[in-house]
Amino acid sequence: MNGMVSYKLFLDLAIILVAAKLFGLLARKVHAPQVVGEIVAGLIIGPNVLGLVNQSDFLVEMAEIGVILLMFMAGLETNLHDLLKTGPVAFLIACCGVFVPLVGGYLLYSCFYGFSAVGSDEFFRAVFIGVVLTATSVSITVSALRELGKLRGKVGTTIMGAAIIDDVIGIIVLTFVIGFRDPTAHPSRVIINTVLFFVFAIGVGFLCYFLFKFFEKRYPHTRRVPIMGLALCLIMAYAAEEFFGIADITGAYAAGIILCSIKSSDYIAEKMDVSSYMLFGPIFFASIGLKTEIKGMTWALVGFSAAFILVGLITKIIGCGLMAKICRFSSADSLKIGVGMMTRGEVALIVSQKGLAVGMMDPLLFTSVILLIIVSSISTPIVLKLLYKKHPTSDDVPEKTPQEA
Secondary structure: OHHHHHHHHHHHHOOOOOOOHHHHHHHHHHHOOOOHHHHHHHHHHHOOOOOOOOOOHHHHHHHHHHHHHHHHHHOOOOOOOHHHHHHHHHHHHHHHHHHHHHHHHHHHHHHHHHOOOOOOOOHHHHHHHHHHHHOHHHHHHHHHHHHOOOOOOOHHHHHHHHHHHHHHHHHHHHHHHHHOOOOOOOOOHHHHHHHHHHHHHHHHHHHHHHHHHHHHHHOOOOOOHHHHHHHHHHHHHHHHHHHHHHHHHHHHHHHHHOOOOOOOHHHHHHHHHHHHHHHHHHHHHHHHOOHHHHOOOOHHHHHHHHHHHHHHHHHHHHHHHHHHOOOOOOOOHHHHHHHOOOOOOOHHHHHHHHHHHOOOOHHHHHHHHHHHHHHHHHHHHHHHHHHHHHHHOOOHHHHOOOOOO
16 A cells, blocks of 8 residues: 555656646736646646646645755845845835734634634634735745846845745744643743844855855865755754744755855855755645645635735735835835735645644635635736836846746
């Protein structure tokens, strides 16, 4: 039986890779980013349509590696000078991008299921819907921006910085909400752990920066440099989750930031891109489609899901776009930032699963979250592409534009 299960994995991977590539090319034909096709591929080959591939622990873990590699590469391609310059602005955008969806989600649930007394179970359920809406999935926006060659521009860097800060704030808010309901969770510990992680990342950063400077001087353009870089990425992702309770993607991004200033950063990114593009990336994006469970939905749930998706998209655009405008971005760039921040993904799923585990979220509402992830993942790259076509940004860095293959 075990042998059969392991052989089935090979077939599952082959189906995912072929379907992701075919639908990716199809997406390109209709001028949509490749990731859109890969998500649709997962939806079609998954249990809801053809039933060729089912979600498994192995695919979940492979998808997790895909996210980590995407975030590591995003960190490597980040202009550290620009990120530090946009730091305070990104922080303000992230704060607004958490507050507006949090309030929007609470009001949405309360309008559908009634307003409840503060402190009651229903009150916390309403707040939790808001918490689910706070998370931004930067990986899909990163892929779209990389494909457009806009990741290193001011808008791209601001979205990257704000999305990372957004997730940290979102996870802190999540722990606070659970903390008020569950005495075993300590909100103050989360804040301390978050601060400690960034102190740890800065310390490791200084040490690794000089270590890699030595490596690249001693062994220029040898494979050991990217291998050591990947090892740092995996260690940082592990340390973030295991010791600090921070999302592993934050650790992977921090590893990329540590190495983005060394001469070999482009060479490391080039080597990482092969495994990410060939295997782990398509599995991650296809797995979003695979996770969707549409069967057993009632009309009431369809109505809530439609409103949930609408509120999820609009609150991010309003919250982040408005703060970007206040921070003196042009109207077109403010809209790009708002749209770039509206994708939901792995963090929203992690938050939802936490809610299910502690009884703060109805299992039926999980489908709404999956649908929001799918709609936002598909619509964000398309809208971003249209916005960049209509309103080109003058300060983008052209040399990083990937080939439109």
